Amino acid sequence: MDYSLVVAIELLREVAGLILIATGLAVIFGMMRVINIAHGEFMMLGGYTVVLTTKWGVNIWVAILILAPLVVGVFGILVERLIIRHLYGRIIDSLLATWGLSLFLIGFVTVAFGNTVEGVSTPFSSFSVGRYSIAIYTLFLIFAAIAFITSVYLTLRYTKSGLIARATMQNPDMVESLGINSKLVYMATFGIGAAFAGLAGGLLAPISGVVPGMGALLIGKAFITVVTGGAAVVAGTLSASAILGSVSQAVTFATGPVFGDATLLFVALILLRLLPQGITGRIFTRSV
Amino acid sequence: MTRDITRRSMLKTTAAIGAASALPMIPFAAEAGDDIIVGGLHDLSGFIDFAGIPMNQIMLMAIEEINAAGGLLGKKLKGAVYDPQTKMPLYSQFATQLALKDKASVVMGGITSASRETIRPILHRYKTLYFYNTLYEGGVCDRNEISLGTTPAQTVEKLVPYSMGLWGKKVYTIAADYNYGQITAAWVKRYVEQNGGEVVSTDFFPLDVTNFGPTISKIQSAKPDMVMSVLVGTGHLGFYNQWAAAGMKNEIPIASTTFGAAGAELEILKPEVANGILTCYGYYPSIDSPANKEWVAKVNKRYPDKTPLLSELSAFTWEGMMIWADAVRSAGSLDRMKLIEVMESGKTYDMPSGQCAIDPLTHHAIRDVYIADLQDKTYIIKKKFSQVQPADTQLVCNLKETPNANKHYEISLE
Structure with a gap:
């Protein structure tokens, strides 16, 4: 009984982990069709923001929940202005440019802050489930993932800016003719996607440790989740994370992490063979 | 999404990225002249630069130290330092360059086993003496290599x-x-x-x-x-x-x-x-011996800023330099085989890490190892073991019987 509860919490945690790392990418890739290879490095910047500002005496929650998304969001807007806006509609070029950006960010952070900076320790303690003990931070990550998805859903579905964003992605010329500056919409969307990446990096910093190359460990799973999910940001991320996360984590429990990771790739392969447009290309097509 | 990109804006953007990413990390190569060339191949950038940079700092310190004591055979040592950037093609390129162009007398370096197995056969083929100073899984059998790191x-x-x-x-x-x-x-x-x-x-x-x-x-x-x-x-x-x-x-x-x-x-x-x-x-900076205290003080004096992290890797790089220099002095020559024969003679060296000897059968170090408890970023040494044999490599390698061996055995315990 205790064990099944522990397994359930860990399954949820893996699903939540995928949601956290994929939401920012889903916003940028799903809505703007820009492949941001530097997404992992955006998360790394979020992690560094938390590590450095807490070292300077900032409260850890302020660092994670406010500074990390703020810094990376502003940085994202800069990147959009300087690089991405020249490359809309040119998917391969944007891929190459953001790959270059990713290498540059790794190099820059290594030179500026070194390959080793002291991390932050995980806030909260742990609680017991029978003879198991689990970090309270694990539950916090699950709630953060729920908050991620809910906020994106509510914004896109029920606010005017969400409506404008969706309209711009569908038909920018029509939106322009209605008097809305589509460039601003793109800029804001990219900035928000980057802010989600920064927040994810900040949330993961206390449990994963922060190094310049950490983005590379996260980007693969983030992309697989977004591509498997398909075009709809919320329904896609949610369904892909739920399927991939729970199946791979269940296999990890049964056999170990090697087969867990392999299963994640295998399930994604099958899903994409059956649903080349992603899950939301066929199912939940009317969702956001 | 239909915005065109102008040539100028493209140039500006790419120039900015290019300028910013050209990091100032240009390897300097020494010209072969009257000096004795010591090759250094440590990852000075890339994901394990935290290991490579201290090793390189310590190697350069050892070169300065030997030069300050009058050099070797009346000549000065000169470092030929390259940065392989954790990339194997660069490792093989620079190893070849060190052997053929710089005519290095000895090469220190390689950190991961992958990098060692890239350069070891090259240096073997070109008969350039090689010191590998990193802990690893054991099993290298090559008379041209001296492996100073601990094995499992x-x-x-x-x-x-x-x-x-x-x-x-x-x-x-x-x-x-x-x-x-x-x-x-x-x-x-x-x-x-x-x-x-x-x-x-x-x-x-x-x-x-x-x-x-x-x-x-x-x-x-x-x-x-x-x-x-x-x-x-x-x-x-x-x-x-x-x-x-x-x-x-x-x-x-x-x-x-x-x-x-x-x-x-x-x-x-x-x-x-x-x-x-x-x-x-095999090494902790907190080893309580006069030799180690003197050495740590020397490192701190040489690098008052950016003091290298002292670990097995950096300490054994210094030991590699000293063992090699001692062999040159005793042999009175830079001839590779003469140096190898001196090092195979079973000499014991007093080092910051304790006593160290080269096992003639495997070319691995027989050395003191320590157990330490980590408290607040300091290692508190609990126990010392003297003269521990590289028993794993000894299972598979006997350089007396097969002096031409050139192989990395995967030691299987099945």
């Missing part, structure tokens, strides 16, 4: 009985999923069983695994007396954070022959996460 048989053999004596006989092993982790985990199992204990489970993790939740639950349900960690790399750092966050740090103790090997874990993890982890290496 040297450290695991001591750490397992010591920690089992402290904590108990039920051991849970977690290891990195590549040859180093697999081989070391096999040694852990062997020594646990030899000491009357039991390995309840061995879990392997690919290097990019960052989430250890399921494993931590499994360890909790197995209830071992201790965890033996052979985790490697920055992805695996997450284990220690998640272990502490789950409240396990004071429940089940951890011993490791990989934790903090080059110092990165020590820097990145907070003391409240890392305190109490028991490790075993």
